[in-house]
Amino acid sequence: MSQEHKLYHNLISLPTDRRPTDVVAERHELVLLFDATKANPNGDPDTGNMPRLQPDTLKGLVTDVCLKRKIRNIFSLYRPDGTLQDGGPPAAIGSEFAGYEIFIxxxxxxxxxxxxxxIEEQAKSIFVGELKQDPRSWDAKKRARTGRSRGGAASVPPPEDAPEEAQEASPADEFKKRAYRDALCRSFFDLRAFGGVISTDGPLKGSFYGQIRGPVQFSFAESLDRVLQLDATITRCCVASEKEKKETDSAGAEETGHRTMGRKHVVNYGLYRANVYFSPAFALRTGFTYYDLDNLLFAITHMFTDDAAAGRAGMRVVGLIDFQHATALGNEHAHKLFDLVRISRTSESREREFPSSLCDYEGTAPDGVVRHVSENGQSKSLVVARKLVWEIPECSRTGGTT
Structure with missing residues (x-):
């Protein structure tokens, strides 16, 4: 991003010496809570699209891939400011909406x-302008590996269509691949955030630079309690073809079963929890900025807004806590911060095996300075927690951690 951008959502605490276009330099950990009511949060194709379950506990599961897909879908439909995509060409390089295409x-x-x-044009610009390489070396072909015969004469070089291993990369080849990696990260938000393996084909084939590790990583989401699965058979009142109509009329629809379409699988209710990790070390490699982080948090809060379907209509984000450290390495272990978000069943609902709504839970989460240190008589914040979303009923007493 070549020009300054403003934060549209102000969901992050921007350090005083930083700009929105600067790469994020502090570690973050987040706790994400969402619930599902009469919905299938994540179907398992190996079990006929039934909701995913942990076999030993029968708690519900949602994969990290599923959660990241919701984020990708948001930026496929909306610009960073929340307005609809118009379906036109990608935004020009340097504009406030540039860099939010979706790769996967x-x-x-x-x-x-x-x-x-x-992409090639942008990579070439990085190759020459930032990596300070000779533009003439951009199109340099790989040099054939040549040896010397016993008589000292050079051996015949292999043809241009020789296998890759028979050729030697030009000195600028690594810089070219790095330029391509940087150009792709700047153009595609999901590569910049989540990373990806793009070394299987194309300009980064077989290259280290094609294995991009993103700064944002989701864990699996798991329900806090066992979930009750519901199974419904659905039928249709019409037929697909004239042949099927004759078969139905001859035997009767109720006997033949030709009008049966399939089954729907949902969970009655489940409150799911996932942890999100942000590494500034990998943000530096992909160029993930404070502007990106603000937009990412906005996308998480709206991840189910346009995801509603017949089998996935009752889903919403009910909790999002951001723990922001003062340093890149972090000022507290992640698991200790996650333990500060406590959620438990209410005393009245514990008599029932399965929860039925969010009202069956209560919990607490920090909001403000979590860790600090005194320097020269003044308190310096090391870890600050912010409740971006919190709809969990507050505890009437000290509850256990979940």
Whole structure:
């Protein structure tokens, strides 16, 4: 991002000496809570799309891939300021909406995305302008490996279509691959945030730079209690073809079962919890900025807004706590911060095996300075917690951790 941008959502605490376009330099940990009512949060294709379960505890599961897909879908539909995408060409480099394309999307041909002319143009600009390489070396072909015969004469070089291992990379080849990596990260938000393996084909084939590790990582989400699965058979009142109609009329729809369409699987109610980790070390590699972090948190709070479907209509984010450290390494262990978010069943609901709504829970979470140190008689904040979303009923007493 070449020009200054403003934070649209102000969901982060921007350090006084930082700008929105600066790379995030502090560690973050987040606790994400969402619930599902008469919904299938994440179907398992190996079990006929039934909700995923932990086999030994029968608690519900939602994969990290599923959660990241919700974030990708938000930026596929909306710009960073929350306005609708117009379906036009990608925003110009340097504009406030640039860099929010989605790389892993339905029916995408990844090699075509990587080799798009605009990506090559941006990579070449990075190659020359930032990596200080000779523009003439951009198109330098790999040199054939040559040896010497016993008589000292040079051996015949292999043809240009020789296998890759028979050729030697030009000195600028690594810089070219790095430029491509940086161009892709700047253009595609999901690569910049979550990373990806893009070394299987295209300009980064076989390269270390094609294995991008993103700064944002989600854990699996797990329900706090066992979930009750509901199974419903659905039928249709019409037929798909004239042949099927004749078969139905001859035997009767109730006997043949031709009008049966399938089954729906949902959980009656489940409160799910996931942890989110943010590494500034990997943010430096992909160029993930405070502007990106603010937009990411906005996307998380709206991750189910346009995700509603017949089997997934009752889902919402009910809790999002951001723990912001003062340093890149962090000022407290993540598990100790996660333990500060305490949620438990209410005393009245413990008599029932399965919870039925959010009212069956109560909990507490910190909001403000969590860790501090005194320097020269003044208190310096080391870890600050912020309740970005919190709809859990407050505890009437000290509850256990979940």
């Amino acid at each position: 999307r339905e029916n995408a041909v990844l090699r075509e995305l990587m080799e798009a002319p605009r």
